[in-house]
Amino acid sequence: MTQPISLILDGDPGTDDLLAWMWVLSLPRQARVLGICAVNGNVTLDRTTANALAFLDHVGAPDIPVHAGARAPLGKDEPPPGDGAFAESGLGELVLAPSLRQPASHDGVGWMAQVLRSQPVRTVTILATGPLTNLALLRARAPDAYARIGRIVAMGGSFGPLPPNFVRRGNVTPFAEFNFWMDAAAAQSVLNGGVPVLLAPADVTHQLISNPARLARARALPRFGREVELMLNAPYHLDKPKFHTDGAFLHDPTAVAGLFHPDLFETVRAQTHIVQEGTGIGAGLLLPDGAGNVEVMIRVKDSDAFYERLYGDLARHYA
Template sequence: MLPRPLIIDCDPGVDDAIAILLALASPAEFNLLGITTVAGNVPLALTTANARRICHLAQRGVPVYAGCPRPLLRSLITAEDIHGATGLQGAELPEPTLPLPVQHAVAFLIEQLTTASAPITLVTLGPLTNLAVALIQCPEIAQGIDRVVMMGGALGGGNITPAAEFNIYVDPHAAKVVVEAGLPLTMIGLDVTHQVVTTPERLRALESLGTPVGQAAAGMLRHYGQLDVERHGLAAPPLHDPCVIAYLLRPDLFTGRPMRLAVETEGSLCLGRTVANAYPTAAAPANARVIETVDAEGFYTLLTERLGKL
């Protein structure tokens, strides 16, 4: 089989960086056409620089396109308390040498999705601003999308508010546009990613790779997510975004089912909440596949094995 055409839309962020590395370590499965960045975990200038640094670390010349610097209707909220001031706390990464393209991320998405010879898979790891703007500007791009697999939302409680997960909360109006666009959508939310925690044993396995990538990944993860551990009573920091790449590589590690998904954009207490109905009806049919469980040990085995190839 030919590698799957893929675009990653992200806001690096430590877990975004690990997800990018996992994709870059899987050239037989993915033809990574480009990486688009959005403001989220840190401001746009940093998310763009971080994506470029990760590609440089992996010695892969994938172009990175800077996108939207703020949500559609709200002021930007960032997460330096989780990812550190630079977004990649714990790793000293070299400056990238590949020039930054002048084309905007939204223009890149529209161009790729309207000219592609085969449908493209979109991986979204941050706020959905770029994809929403692309859909608003050019609804025809939906025809060029094979599927959208998003890290975002939750069936239960949130991690930025009691009701909302960070990526959706930062730009709930963009999330609403994407969820209601009729796309083949898969949601991987906190209920899944909180099952995937970086225990000391799993961290040592990455360190033992003895490569620059392994050392950088372990360094970032050593400093990442301690606040989540305290807030949510987890055994170790969760690793959100790489679950999306792992799902595309090994869907057998995950279980889920079709649901009717909606995003709350009106209420102040529940702004950004993803509401998933596991019992769709003819009047409100399923519009997303919602993942519910993951084999965490299988996930970390896959991650460590693949990063060892970079």
């Protein structure tokens, strides 16, 4: 039997991070989670760290260590305000009991370096579902450890067409997806850092809409159905006026699907550049290149099949 992938989870929960992690934890034969590193993003670092601890308690995985990472984007002393997508708690309408546990450390970047040095080279995958600040700091502070990463699987960015054929592509500005907008410098560093990247940008996540029928399927799950429904629907109040959808877009879990269910997607290898300043900050430019180090997910082949995989994996594990 194939050995499970050794994973570090890096994110800014946020409900879609938590749903992504819940999906990972439902695949114990395929994924071995070494730990979680929180980052500032949807809400402050203190809150994202607390949300990670509370979530692990809630789903019965309290043995996974949680480390606090970067408190602010690269080059900044204080975090900018989040976009408010998931309320002050970062969880929207989802309510989790606070954990009584504390973070395993407040040096998530140092912890990641230690783990990477202790594992065989290129055997650890990092699933990054928030701003890429922790990974950019790891590259800068511990380049030897960074070079040992097997692959980075990330959700972030947007690469759709610019004017004159422009259609809104960003969920935080007309041009930019939130994670890359929050720390464009980190995104540019990681996407061009020499480690292979599988990227799920907003262009592909916007092809997955949690409409009422799909939310009803979530409610029918044998365990945690209400929680999954709330996590799926959390950004609807923002997506509806911006994109006129009949449901919320599904972001971070798409990266999980790209890792464990790659047959669901069409991808292209590319070179990438992330805009660093001006009104387009965080927007992405993509140059298809068969030798490129970034594999960009560009199309969901069957959105119904995607949700079937998600619900099937969750139902089998959380029975």
